[in-house]
Amino acid sequence: MKFLFAWRYFKSKKTTNAINIIAWISVLAIAVGTAALVIVLSVFNGFEDLVKTLYGDFYADIKVAPATGKFFSITDKQFTQINKTAGVAHISMVVEEKAVLVNGDYQTILFLKGVDSAYKDVNKLQDHIVRGKYEMGTAAEPAVVIGVGIENAVGADPESLSTELALYLPNRKANSLASLDGLHSFNVNVRGTFMVQQEFDNKYAFTNLGFMQYMLDLQSNQYSAIEVSVNNPRDIDKVKKQLQQALGQNFVVQTRLEQNQGLFTVMQMEKWVIYGILSLILIVAAFNMIGALTMLVLEKQKDIAVLKAMGANNNLIQQIFLGEGFVLAGIGTGAGLILAFLVCWVQLKFKLVKLEGGSFIIDYYPVKMLATDFLLVMCTIALVTILAAWLPSRKAAMQEFSLKS
Numbered sequence: 001m002k003f004l005f006a007w008r009y010f011k012s013k014k015t016t017n018a019i020n021i022i023a024w025i026s027v028l029a030i031a032v033g034t035a036a037l038v039i040v041l042s043v044f045n046g047f048e049d050l051v052k053t054l055y056g057d058f059y060a061d062i063k064v065a066p067a068t069g070k071f072f073s074i075t076d077k078q079f080t081q082i083n084k085t086a087g088v089a090h091i092s093m094v095v096e097e098k099a100v101l102v103n104g105d106y107q108t109i110l111f112l113k114g115v116d117s118a119y120k121d122v123n124k125l126q127d128h129i130v131r132g133k134y135e136m137g138t139a140a141e142p143a144v145v146i147g148v149g150i151e152n153a154v155g156a157d158p159e160s161l162s163t164e165l166a167l168y169l170p171n172r173k174a175n176s177l178a179s180l181d182g183l184h185s186f187n188v189n190v191r192g193t194f195m196v197q198q199e200f201d202n203k204y205a206f207t208n209l210g211f212m213q214y215m216l217d218l219q220s221n222q223y224s225a226i227e228v229s230v231n232n233p234r235d236i237d238k239v240k241k242q243l244q245q246a247l248g249q250n251f252v253v254q255t256r257l258e259q260n261q262g263l264f265t266v267m268q269m270e271k272w273v274i275y276g277i278l279s280l281i282l283i284v285a286a287f288n289m290i291g292a293l294t295m296l297v298l299e300k301q302k303d304i305a306v307l308k309a310m311g312a313n314n315n316l317i318q319q320i321f322l323g324e325g326f327v328l329a330g331i332g333t334g335a336g337l338i339l340a341f342l343v344c345w346v347q348l349k350f351k352l353v354k355l356e357g358g359s360f361i362i363d364y365y366p367v368k369m370l371a372t373d374f375l376l377v378m379c380t381i382a383l384v385t386i387l388a389a390w391l392p393s394r395k396a397a398m399q400e401f402s403l404k405s
Contacts, residue, residue, distance in 0.1 A: 007327055019299055023292040027332040029285030034336025034377055035343070037278050041373040042344050044271040046366030051267065054197050054361065057124040059256045060092070060227035061236055064243060067252050071095070071222050081246040087230050087239040090121035094225045095212040100168040100183075101146070101154055101205065108153040110205050112144070112169070114212025122229040125194055125206065132158030132192035139210030142167075145192040149202030156190040164189055169215045184215050197361065279380060286388035289328055293321055293392035304396060318397035325389025326382075333381050337374060344369050 013020075064082070066072040082091055092115060099112040115136065120126050126134040130148065137143030144167070146156060157163055164187040174182045188207070195201055213220065230239050236255050244253040257264055297304075304317055344367045347353055351364035 019292065019295045022288060022295065023328060026285055026288035026292050026328055027335070029288055030282065030329055030332025030381065031336040031339065033278065033281035033285055034333050034381060035340040036281060037275065037377045037380070038337065038340035038369075038373055039343055039367075040274055040278060041271065041377075042340070042367045042369050043365055044267075044274065045368035045370055045373070048264075048267050048271070049368050050362070050366050051263070055260055055263075056256060057128065058196050058200055059259055060122045061230045061233065061256055062228040062240055062243065063254050063259055064226040064228065064247065065224070065252050065254070067250050070097075071216075071218060071224050072251070073219065073222050074226070075221075078247060082226065082228070082243060085239060085242050085246060087232065087235045087242070088228055089231045090118055090229045092116055092118040092122045092227045093209060093223045094119070094227055095209060095216065095218065095222075096224045097169060097212070097216060099205070101144075101150065101156075102166040102168065103154040103156060103163075106154045108150055110146070110150055111203055112167070112212065113204065113206050114209040115206055116209045119206075119227070122227045125196075128194045128196050129192050130195045132190070135191040136206060136208035137189070137191070137211070138208060139214055142186065142207050142211040143189045143191040144205050144207045145194060146190055146205040147201030147203065148193050148195045149198065150205055151190070151193045153202075156193075158190045158193050161189055161191075169212075172217050186211075186215060279384075282381060282384045285332070286384050289325055289385070289388045290392060292328065293325060293389055294395070296324065297321065297392055297396040300396075304399075314397035318393045321393035321396045322386070322389050325385050325393070329381055329385040333378060337377070341369070 082088065094116075095114040097112060098109060100107055100109055115123075120134070125145070129145070131151075132145075134145060135143050136145065144165075146158075150156070151158070154165065156165060166185055167188045168183045168185050171182055171184050212218075213222065228239070228243070230236055240253050240255050244251070247253065307317060347365060347367045353365045354363055355365060
């Protein structure tokens with residue numbers, strides 16, 4: 001019954017037009033705030049999903065690294081334990097070290113990863129080759145695949161097999177890198193160029209595992225990491241736990257998220273900070289609602305007196321005006337959610353809002369709608385509505401109005 005009263009009060013004509021105007025302003029403010037919150041959260045979801053996809057193409061599901069030092073030796077028993085762990089799809093052995101790539105007068109420092117033939121099963125690097133081919137060569141005739149940033153830095157041409165570049169790696173047996181024997185060098189061909197994102201494109205290059213082990217004087221069972229792909233992404237944490245138990249404390253096992261914990265933590269913080277800032281719009285709308293309900297209480301003094309004369313208690317009167325607040329918020333929220341859904345759908349379908357500049361992976365704002373965001377916004381508005389409507393409704397319930405006034 002209280003919502004029936006609230007709905008009739010909302011629809012009925014008021015003696016003062018200002019009450020209607022303020023009520024509709026509060027509805028409009030809630031609608032705008034709701035739409036803004038949902039749209040911004042959806043855009044953040046889109047960017048987060050894009051970054052996770054890019055990192056998922058470059059980082060393996062699980063990485064096993066030594067707890068101390070750069071390199072480790074693995075036994076046949078340990079290799080079998082990893083391979084037989086439930087949920088493991090593929091494993092790839094990796095050796096990584098800093099190197100210098102030189103092409104005449106041009107040179108750059110990079111991270112060089114030596115990978116085996118199974119690396120393409122745990123990493124989607126080959127899907128991002130933009131020039132040349134995904135070829136690593138052999139230990140005797142090595143080749144490298146480099147990022148586009150490195151390609152520009154040294155002026156490499158992956159389509160010209162006649163051009164050889166000098167590759168320098170540290171000599172682990174040298175007493176000092178400053179000495180003449182501090183570096184090993186070898187001439188290599190650039191066979192391909194990849195483009196994932198700037199962080200990777202300017203930093204990484206890939207070659208074959210045997211060549212890296214030869215250049216760094218490593219044994220055939222010595223590596224710097226083991227990269228693992230899983231059958232079901234939902235089982236990553238379970239597989240990680242099993243691998244950690246099997247390998248012991250001498251190894252650190254990390255999921256893709258843990259390998260980039262800082263990045264994803266910052267992205268989540270940015271999302272919630274923006275959510276907090278945009279929630280201020282709803283607080284402003286709450287002030288409009290307080291004004292609208294306060295003026296409505298003054299407008300309905302006689303109605304309140306009649307209801308009390310008929311036996312209505314203070315609690316019912318308060319619930320009626322709380323219901324009025326929820327009617328205003330409900331109309332505004334419904335309109336805002338529909339508007340946000342339409343805007344996000346149009347962006348997903350037609351990609352109308354473009355990103356400025358031409359250096360991005362995509363040229364439009366990515367959007368991903370989540371039901372949890374819609375629910376979160378609705379709960380936020382419900383909380384703001386209760387806080388805003390409490391004071392006017394309480395005032396209406398506690399004050400005594402006379403029919404003669």
